[in-house]
Amino acid sequence: MSEQNQPEGQPRSEKAATNGPVDKTPADDVLASAYPHRRSGRRWIVAVSVIVLALAGALLGHYLSGFESTDDAQVDVHLYPVSARITGYVQKVDVGDNQWVEKGATLVEIDPKDYQVALARAQASLDASEAASEGLNIDVPIASVDSSSQLAFTSSGTKNAEAAIQAAEKEAAAAHARVLEAQADNVKAQDDVTRYHLLLVKEEIPKQVYDHAYAAAATDVAAVTAAEADEAAAQQAVLEAHSRLSEAEARYEDAQAGKERVSSTRAKALAAMADVKRQVAAVEQAELNLGYTRIPAPVNGEVTKKVVAGLNVDPGEQLLTVVPLDRVWITANFKETQLKHMRVGQRARITLDSNGRTYNGHVDSIAGGTGPIFSLLPPENATGNYVKIVQRVPVKIVLEPGENRDHQLRPGMNVEAKVYLR
Numbered sequence: 001m002s003e004q005n006q007p008e009g010q011p012r013s014e015k016a017a018t019n020g021p022v023d024k025t026p027a028d029d030v031l032a033s034a035y036p037h038r039r040s041g042r043r044w045i046v047a048v049s050v051i052v053l054a055l056a057g058a059l060l061g062h063y064l065s066g067f068e069s070t071d072d073a074q075v076d077v078h079l080y081p082v083s084a085r086i087t088g089y090v091q092k093v094d095v096g097d098n099q100w101v102e103k104g105a106t107l108v109e110i111d112p113k114d115y116q117v118a119l120a121r122a123q124a125s126l127d128a129s130e131a132a133s134e135g136l137n138i139d140v141p142i143a144s145v146d147s148s149s150q151l152a153f154t155s156s157g158t159k160n161a162e163a164a165i166q167a168a169e170k171e172a173a174a175a176h177a178r179v180l181e182a183q184a185d186n187v188k189a190q191d192d193v194t195r196y197h198l199l200l201v202k203e204e205i206p207k208q209v210y211d212h213a214y215a216a217a218a219t220d221v222a223a224v225t226a227a228e229a230d231e232a233a234a235q236q237a238v239l240e241a242h243s244r245l246s247e248a249e250a251r252y253e254d255a256q257a258g259k260e261r262v263s264s265t266r267a268k269a270l271a272a273m274a275d276v277k278r279q280v281a282a283v284e285q286a287e288l289n290l291g292y293t294r295i296p297a298p299v300n301g302e303v304t305k306k307v308v309a310g311l312n313v314d315p316g317e318q319l320l321t322v323v324p325l326d327r328v329w330i331t332a333n334f335k336e337t338q339l340k341h342m343r344v345g346q347r348a349r350i351t352l353d354s355n356g357r358t359y360n361g362h363v364d365s366i367a368g369g370t371g372p373i374f375s376l377l378p379p380e381n382a383t384g385n386y387v388k389i390v391q392r393v394p395v396k397i398v399l400e401p402g403e404n405r406d407h408q409l410r411p412g413m414n415v416e417a418k419v420y421l422r
Helices: 012-019 026-064 113-143 147-201 207-246 248-257 259-291
Strands: 067-076 080-083 088-093 106-110 294-296 301-304 318-323 329-335 347-352 358-366 392-399 414-420
Touching: 106 318, 113 147, 113 259, 147 207, 329 414, 347 392, 392 414
Parallel strands: none
Antiparallel strands: 067 329, 067 414, 080 318, 088 106, 106 294, 301 318, 329 392, 347 358, 347 414, 358 392
């Protein structure tokens, strides 16, 4: 069969097989020489691609192994609850909700009138105790005068009588001060009765409050009467002290008693000195209570959950809370498998969910146990259907100074924490 008679589409190889050897054309030679080079180029491309991917994977693995991150993290802070230390009526609240306050600024004011009266009462009692102690201390050396020193005793007895007059006059002055104090208490109690009566008529207070005020007013009236009686007795004591001055020489025989009277007088003097110390402590306590009517801010921070004026509060009752936004930190709950290379002091970056801002910080400490351990009911794993669950450990991250100047980080907000291990 000739080449011209061969059907179209039949391969050249079949022609060769049919008709014998066929001469190669120049196009066949070019195709045969180019095919090995093209196959070699493909091999080089595959090899380079594999190397590039291996290097990229190594670099990516190195980068990912350089830090640990978690989105189970929140902003945390120590809250400062502010409570009353005394019982009283909230007269004024000097701050508003979410207001920033400085440490020491007045937050709440409790009505100080009751404590001012208590301080005056304690001061009057102290004056009376000091007067009594002074008189008894003067009696001690007099009682110890021996019978052999009658002239000296007479002279000292005269001086003692004069000192007794001075002491009695001080006692009279103290009694008069108590009268003034009782009268002031009575005026306040009567005013309270009038005010509470008006409130009772308007049905703004329970009748029990009015009855309590009425009873207090009656008690104060009796206290005024008693104080006036004490003042009269003190005046009588002054007269008696004057009469004792004329009897100083008659005490010679009493000096013969000697040791027993000296011991008794010394004991009375010591008791009077102890009473003076007790009254001094009472005055100091009254001053403290008066100071507690002004409640200051314990730290710089933002006020929240405040009370309103007009409440009657008891000691320990919370009035408001101060949130120190300058002292926030991050509590990040990392998986236990992420803590292998984590150490205190490592650099950290915090991303806030609310605005996407990034903050710088460092690892401050790692908790002593996992979160569930400190829960009210810790999990019990000693069961037959135990399943191993990866636990999370709280890690405390503190911010670098000045990072939260704008106070955007607030307690409870969600953040993403990233700790760099290298």
